[in-house]
Amino acid sequence: MDSIKGDGNVKLVSLTNDQFEKFASTHPLNNYMQTYKYALVMTDAGYDYDFMGYEDDNSNIVAASLILSKSITGKVKYGYAPKGFLINYYDEVLLKSFLRDLVIYYKDKNFVFIKFNPEIITGQTDINHKYQMAYNGNVRIIDALKSMSVKRRMELREFDLMEPKFNAYINLKTFSINSVNRNFRKKVRKCIKSGMSLVSGDVKSMDKLYSFISMKTNKNIQYYRTLFNVYNRDNSIDLLYVNMNFETALLFARDKYEKEQVKNDEWNNIIQSKPTPRNLNAKMNSDKKLAAYKDLVIKATDGLKAHKETIIAGAIVIKHYNRVSIITSGYDEQYKFLNPNHFLYYAIFERYKPYFSFCDLHGVSGNFEHTSQYNGLNQFKLKWNPVIYEFIGEFDLIINNSTFKRLIKTSFIEDEFNKKRSF
DSSP states (O other): OOEEEOSTTEEEEEOOHHHHHHHHHHSTTOOTTSSHHHHHHHHHTTOEEEEEEEEETTSOEEEEEEEEEEEEETTEEEEEETTOOBSOTTOHHHHHHHHHHHHHHHHTTTEEEEEEOOOOEEEEEOGGGTTOOEEOGGGHHHHHHHTTTEEEEOOOSTTOSSSOSEEEEEETTTOOGGGSOHHHHHHHHHHHHTTEEEEEEOGGGHHHHHHHHTTTOSSOHHHHHHHHHHHGGGTOEEEEEEEEEHHHHHHHHHHHHHHHHHHHHHHHHHHHHOOOHHHHHHHHHHHHHHHHHHHHHHHHHHHHHHOSEEEEEEEEEEEETTEEEEEEEEEOGGGGGGOHHHHHHHHHHHHHTTTOSEEEEEEEOSOOSTTSTTHHHHHHHHTTOOEEEEEOOEEEEESOHHHHHHHHHTTHHHHHHHTTOOO
């Protein structure tokens, strides 16, 4: 077992899979990325990995981390501790010693830097606070880290980091459809009446989900297959789909179309004598509904001729301790007008709320203005009334400063990590 002697009575050691899992499982910062399972997933994606621990004289582990590694060029490598080291960041003596010994250990292995992004909350907000972030005492950890051979990566653009800096969380214990945006409630209830249901898939059906998400992910389908296979060994992942029953959809659409046609005829008569802006707007809204119901009648009729039902949306959900995380989701664009994504998220909340405390909706941009290029993504998640958490950000522990500066100048690091970001 390799070891580096630290300050006092601690030393850096390599951990076995079991040693790491035992420590990580009880650490306050434990997450689905700091696991043996995630290491296996990333091995398939071309990474090597170490489980490093900080051990005292009584063989107690006081800090640990999964550290992924990959070659930059030749023998030169970089490391990545996904969602950060599992350590008490408030213990500056321990933290400084741990980082220093990582530098010593990995310098001999030709590493340039180790990137890490701790899942430490520095602020939070919600709709009641008009999305103005309220910060907490964790922000002082930033200054402590910057004094320890660590460079903080600034978010120059939205979603500019390896993992989103802002995440939306739903409290599943208090979630109710009655507490969300009124328009969302109507859409969800219409989805239910039109024949949508949540069903489970397996790795054999992964190509269906990938067809929904391929244009917005930088990961290939094999990554998601491996992710599912590895996490499914202990049932900690679900592949979920929204199923559309065409028989139910056709009955629903015909009924709605007939009723809306009556209303539309009434508005036609009204605007003949009273063409006020209000009446004209009501007529236009009725026209839109009529067209949507007609479109559903056509699609349901055609679908019923071919098969009874079809998949129109899907998501991957990882289950880890008291929370579930929606890793990715998408839908069939031709059914966008039916709002299957709304039903998907609602059904996920309902599925897991008896068993878990929180649902991580993954990233929002942090720019809550309508001018954000991610306004559509933001608005979809915000209207579920989540709490928005801001995390501490992304840092690079510098192992070889001269090589790091050279790579920064050549934009190699920027290009390398642009390929790997996701939200």
